[in-house]
Amino acid sequence: MKLVIVDYSAGNTCSVIFALNRLGIAPVISADAAEIRAADKVILPGVGAAGSAMLSLQQNGLDNVLRSLQQPMLGICLGMQLLCTASDEDDASCLDILGGQVQKLDAPKIPHIGWNDVYDLRGDLFKGLPENSYLYFVHSYGVPVSRATIATAAYGQSFSAAVQKDNFYGVQFHPEKSGDNGLLILKNFLNL
């Protein structure tokens, strides 16, 4: 299987690489449109801020490439938020694949850091994962619950722990840092 991790200088991709290595996959890190289009699976990682991340994607012409993908794509953390129409963070326009507006979390303490349970799990991404399993989150913004929500978490308010529209998947937590539960989710993504 050819898996491409989109390289748009959004920080730390090596944790994702190492997690995939554990599953026997050697991903390609690329910003090349043709290579991304030719992949069996695409992962959009993301650590950093929405504004600079979108700018970087646009400068490389990758925003349109990502929108046109037909194969399964997984956005992680900021990579999931970028699937929305826009983000309150930096007032950024995002990829607009999923609709919706990314909002600052409404909770006593921000960022939301640590292990939170997830519930109302739907679809193949969560196959084999029990309800209320714990996953690792680090974020200040979130995607509101909508029709696209396939897992929910609560911190101050409920928000989308994961979303899906057609071949586009997004997870707010870090599967690459969520121990065995996270590895199972990545494995499920590889099996889509």
Add this chain to the structure above:
Amino acid sequence: MPLTKRIIPCLDVKDGKVVKGTAFVNLRDMGDPVALAARYAAQGADELLFLDITATIQERKIFLSLIKSVARQVNIPFTVGGGISSEADAYNLLSAGADKISVNSAAVKEPALVSKLAKRFGSQCVVLAADAGMQADGNWQVYVNGGRKNTGISVLCWIEQAVQMGAGEILLTSINNDGGRKGFALSLLQEVTARVQVPVIASGGAGSLQHFADVFEQTGADAALAAGIFHEESITIPQVKQYLYKQKIPVRL
């Protein structure tokens, strides 16, 4: 269920080995960092903290390659600190696989470092580590250079400033309690957690299961850190978690 309270083992690293001292001195060898990290992850640690307690250029390289090995083998988050004084230092560690970076002395010398790091890498990966020492009048002041030098700056003021500048989390160590195993500095933690709206990691003084319950029941701490007791296995992470669970404190079992 809400967000769980985190239990974080701390690995002080010197010359590629884990060491532990009392009140920042008398270092003892505690073994291989990667093996210890893997053991803690398997036991249910919620996160790990690695502190490079030497900072010569040669040792820095050893530390970086060590961080890479940890990232390869451990699938829980970890923070790295010790001697980080520039964006380049932070970048190197994050590229090696660290999830968060912790800044201490350099941020006191140059507070703008906190905002620079937060702007470039995001607040969620910038941890401000503050070493607090209690004064004769009961006030807490910030110490730097591994707890050796009192800056005379109020801990509360410094932490508030750092949060304003973008620190996403506070690692608060009481020098007075560190290594003493008589419990965390509860009054300090109460004051700080009441004042700031970012997560606070309590550090220094864990010696019994009850100490962990105390810090979560009596202060707003979000995580508790310990080193020696875990390295020696006088108390294990599963024991701490089971104990907290029985006290109805939310933990990930």
